[in-house]
Amino acid sequence: MKMAEKRPLDDTELDGLFAAARSTGPEPSGDLLARIMGDADAKTAAVTRVSRPEAGRDVVRARPGLLATLLGLIGGWPAAAGLMTATVAGLAIGLATPDTLDDLTGGVLTSVTGYELEDFMPSYGDLLEEG
Amino acid sequence: MALDALTDVSDEALLIAFGNGDAGAARALTLRLTPRVLGFASRMLGGDRAEAEDVAQEAMLRLWKVAGEWRQGEAKVTTWLYRVVSNLCTDRLRKARGVGIDQIPEPEDDAASAETGLQDKARAAALQGALDELPERQRQAVILRHIEGMANPDIAVVMDIGVEAVESLTARGKRALAAKLAGRRVELGYEDG
Incomplete structure (x- = not known):
């Protein structure tokens, strides 16, 4: 008797088997889900415990930025505030030129008499003439 | 955060949220990924x-x-996870080598009362039996491609091989399955040819 020839399954038939496998896949039990979530909770708790002291160390180790370095050089924020006050005051005085300031400086700052370049520079003209 | 509010959030975003201490993200990831991980592991482990x-x-x-x-x-995230599952299964299969197929417990028969459910179970069981007889790498490639529905480049990452090698493994695996199940058409609900 001739044996019936076995024709391999075609793609459509195989796809039917794959679809059946997908639809009958094992559903995780409540116990398994609880164990996995328990692991996650334990991990979260461990991270929380570890991260606090580490955060403290990070602050100590942190390299100061440019602003912090400059502030350190002049003595910190109080010194920076004083410096800023003096700068603003100087600017205001310069713009307003109050009368009291004029009195103190003997009218030099607001004098109508101008100064020429020769007033500030020594003249070497005599030396040139002789030489 | 309500779990249903997280359905549109990507696996990666949830994982990063969990890394930042969001326990709700872990619950959402557990419910989303565990069925896939369990299914893949179960198919790999007979x-x-x-x-x-x-x-x-x-x-x-x-x-x-x-x-x-x-x-x-x-x-x-899923590719990374499938790779971990794949490695864990390979380790267990190596340790269990020598254990006969008869000693591996049958898949549990949970629900399935409807006729279509029974047929699906019969088909899935027959497929699992044939998958178990494939070489491990072929079985892995076929499961990832045709049951888990992964793209070939992702399978290549999971299996640490090239895309062409994935294509070759899945093609050979499918041919082998088609031949192994050829004599069981009637049992599988297909017309006898």
Whole structure:
């Protein structure tokens, strides 16, 4: 008797088997889900415990930025505030030129008499003439 | 945060949120990924439910551990997870080598009262039996491609091989399955040819 020839399954038939496998896949039990979530909770708790002291160390180790370095050089924020006050005051005085300031400086700052370049520079003209 | 509010959030975003201490993100990831991880492990391990559960729990534990260091865009969470499951299953299969197929417990028969449900179960069981007879790499490639529905480039990452090698493994695996199940058409509900 001739044996019936076995024709391999075609793609459509195989796809039917794959679809059946997908639809009958094992559903995780409540116990398994609880164990996995328990692991996650334990991990979260461990991270929380570890991260606090580490955060403290990070602050100590942190390299100061440019602003912090400059502030350190002049003595910190109080010194920076004083410096800023003096700068603003100087600017205001310069713009307003109050009368009291004029009195103190003997009218030099607001004098109508101008100064020429020769007033500030020594003249070497005599030396040139002789030489 | 309500779990249903997280359905549109990507696996990666949830993992990073968990890494930042969001327990709700871990619950959403557990519910989303555990069925896939368990299904893949179960198919790789010949339907051994207890072993598959152990693998699923271990894989998810490793996911929790890397959450804090996860770098955005570097890998797909599912691809990473399938790779871990794949390695865990390979280790267990190596240790269990020598254990006869008869000693591996049958998949549990949970529900399925409807006729279509029974047929699906019969088909899935026959497929699992044939998958178990394939060489491990072929079985892995076929499961990832045709049951888990992964793209070939992702399978290549999971299996640490090239895309062409994946194509070759899945093609040979499918041919082998088609030949192994050829004599069981009637049992599978197909017309005898």
